Amino acid sequence: MSSNVAAPLIAVVDYGAGNLRSVAKALETVDFRAIVTDKAADLENVDGVVFPGQGIAGPCMVRLRDAGMDSALQDLIARDVPFFGVCLGLQLLFDKTEEGNAQCLGLIPGENVRFAHELTVPHMGWNDVTFTRDHPATTNIPPNYQFYFVHSYYPKPADGDMTLGVTDYGGQFASVVARDKLIATQFHPEKSGRPGLALYRDFFNWAI
Amino acid sequence: MLSRRIIPCLDVKGGRVVKGVRFRDHRDAGDPVELARFYDEQGADELVFYDITASSDGREIMLDVVHRVAEEVYIPLTVGGGIRSVEDVRTMLNAGADKVSINTAAVQNPGLVRDAAAMFGSQCIVLGMDARRIAPSQIEAPPNEISAIAFDDSTRWEVRTHTGADGGRAAGIDAVKWARYAAELGVGEVVMNSIDADGTKEGYDLDLMRAVADAVSIPVIASGGAGNVEHMTEVVTDGRADAALAASIFHYGEFTIAQAKEHMRTHGVPVRLSTSAGA
Numbered sequence: 001m002s003s004n005v006a007a008p009l010i011a012v013v014d015y016g017a018g019n020l021r022s023v024a025k026a027l028e029t030v031d032f033r034a035i036v037t038d039k040a041a042d043l044e045n046v047d048g049v050v051f052p053g054q055g056i057a058g059p060c061m062v063r064l065r066d067a068g069m070d071s072a073l074q075d076l077i078a079r080d081v082p083f084f085g086v087c088l089g090l091q092l093l094f095d096k097t098e099e100g101n102a103q104c105l106g107l108i109p110g111e112n113v114r115f116a117h118e119l120t121v122p123h124m125g126w127n128d129v130t131f132t133r134d135h136p137a138t139t140n141i142p143p144n145y146q147f148y149f150v151h152s153y154y155p156k157p158a159d160g161d162m163t164l165g166v167t168d169y170g171g172q173f174a175s176v177v178a179r180d181k182l183i184a185t186q187f188h189p190e191k192s193g194r195p196g197l198a199l200y201r202d203f204f205n206w207a208i
Numbered sequence: 209m210l211s212r213r214i215i216p217c218l219d220v221k222g223g224r225v226v227k228g229v230r231f232r233d234h235r236d237a238g239d240p241v242e243l244a245r246f247y248d249e250q251g252a253d254e255l256v257f258y259d260i261t262a263s264s265d266g267r268e269i270m271l272d273v274v275h276r277v278a279e280e281v282y283i284p285l286t287v288g289g290g291i292r293s294v295e296d297v298r299t300m301l302n303a304g305a306d307k308v309s310i311n312t313a314a315v316q317n318p319g320l321v322r323d324a325a326a327m328f329g330s331q332c333i334v335l336g337m338d339a340r341r342i343a344p345s346q347i348e349a350p351p352n353e354i355s356a357i358a359f360d361d362s363t364r365w366e367v368r369t370h371t372g373a374d375g376g377r378a379a380g381i382d383a384v385k386w387a388r389y390a391a392e393l394g395v396g397e398v399v400m401n402s403i404d405a406d407g408t409k410e411g412y413d414l415d416l417m418r419a420v421a422d423a424v425s426i427p428v429i430a431s432g433g434a435g436n437v438e439h440m441t442e443v444v445t446d447g448r449a450d451a452a453l454a455a456s457i458f459h460y461g462e463f464t465i466a467q468a469k470e471h472m473r474t475h476g477v478p479v480r481l482s483t484s485a486g487a
C-alpha cells in the first residue's frame with residue numbers, strides 16, 4: 001500500500017469477478033492508493049474508479065444490482081468521476097450482451113456479441129491495439145505494443161466516435177472506448193506489462 | 209495479429225522451483241519470485257506454476273508463492289497442481305492467479321471443471337492433461353465410465369493421472385476426446401503435456417498437439433519435449449498449438465525466451481517483442 005496519503009484514491013469495484021488484487025497492486029505501483037470494495041457507499045468519495053472484471057455477464061450483473069452498484073456506477077459517470085473499465089467491466093457498460101442474453105448497465109449505447117469466426121475462442125493472448133485518435137492516456141504507449149486479451153465476446157459501440165482503439169481478431173473490433181473521463185479496454189492493462197500500468201497512470205493523472 | 213505465446217513453466221515444491229527429467233530426479237532451479245521476475249523481463253508471455261508438493265501444508269506455501277509472484281509481475285499467471293474443488297480455485301484466484309489448471313481432479317470429477325467455469329468463467333479454467341502414446345492392445349485400465357471420453361480402438365494417446373510420482377495411473381480415457389469433452393464443459397484452454405516427450409528434449413509430440421488442436425476451438429498450450437528453439441517454432445506451426453511451454457531449457461539458461469521469439473519471428477510466426485519502454 002502506498003504510504004503517500006496525498007496520492008489520489010482509486011476504488012476497484014469488487015463484484016466477484018476475477019483477480020482484483022492485480023488491479024489494486026498495479027494502481028499502487030504507479031503511485032495511487034487503491035481500495036477494493038463491494039460497497040456502493042465507498043464510491044462516493046474516491047478520486048477515480050476501476051471497474052474490472054472477468055467472468056460471466058449474467059451472474060455479475062445480478063451481484064452488481066444486489067449491491068446497488070448499478071446506480072452507483074451510473075451516478076459516478078454522470079458526475080464525470082474518472083472511470084476505467086476493464087474486460088468484462090467494459091462489456092457491462094453497454095446495453096446488453098449475447099452472453100446469456102444478459103441486460104447490462106446501459107451506460108454506453110451498444111452491445112456485445114460472440115466471436116463467430118473459425119479462430120480459436122477465447123481470444124487469448126497478446127494482440128495489437130491500433131489507437132485511432134490521440135488521447136492523454138495513451139501518450140506513453142510504445143509503437144506496436146501488444147496487450148493481453150482474454151475474452152469470447154466483443155463490444156460493438158453504437159457510437160463509432162467512442163472508439164479509441166481497434167484490434168483485429170478475425171475482423172476488427174473496438175478494443176478501447178473513451179468518452180469524457182471514461183475509458184474502457186477489452187484487454188487487461190494490469191496483465192500487459194509496464195505499458196499497461198502506464199495506461200492507468202496517465203489516464204488517472206490526466207482525468208483527476 | 210494475435211501472437212503465439214512462449215510460456216516458461218515452473219514446478220514448485222516446498223516453495224522452490226524444481227524440474228524433473230521425465231518427472232524424476234528433481235533438481236533445485238531457484239526461487240520462484242526471482243525466476244518470475246527474470247522471465248517477465250526476458251519477455252515471457254505468461255507464467256505457469258505447478259505445485260508438485262500437493263500436500264496440505266504445501267498448499268499454504270504455494271499460496272504464498274502465488275501471492276508474492278503476483279505482486280512482482282504484470283503478466284498472466286496460471287497455477288496448477290492439487291486443485292480439487294471450486295473452493296481451491298477460488299483460493300488460488302484470490303491469491304493472485306489469473307488462471308487455474310485442473311488435472312487429476314477433472315478426470316475424477318469432470319463436473320468440477322463445469323462448476324468452476326460456470327462460477328468464475330471459462331477464461332480462468334485450464335485443463336491440464338498428461339497423456340502418452342499407446343496402442344489399444346497396451347491399454348491396461350478399464351475404459352472410463354463416460355463413453356464420450358472412454359478409449360476405443362481408435363485411441364492413440366491415453367490420459368494418465370498422478371504423474372508426479374512415476375508414470376502415473378491410466379484413466380481409461382482417450383486424450384483427444386477428453387480435450388473436446390472438457391472444452392464442452394467450459395474449460396477455456398488446455399495445457400497438453402506429452403509424457404513420452406517430457407524431459408527428452410527431442411521435441412514436442414507434434415501429432416498429439418495437432419490432434420488436440422484440431423479437435424477443440426479453445427487454445428492449446430503444448431508441453432513436454434522442448435530441447436531447442438526450433439522445437440518451439442515447430443509446435444506453433446506444424447503442431448498448430450497456440451503457445452509453447454518449456455521449463456528446463458529456460459531454467460538452465462540453454463536458450464533465452466528472446467532467442468525463441470526471434471527464431472519464431474524469422475519463421476513468420478507472430479510474436480510479442482518485449483519492451484521495457486513506456487512506464
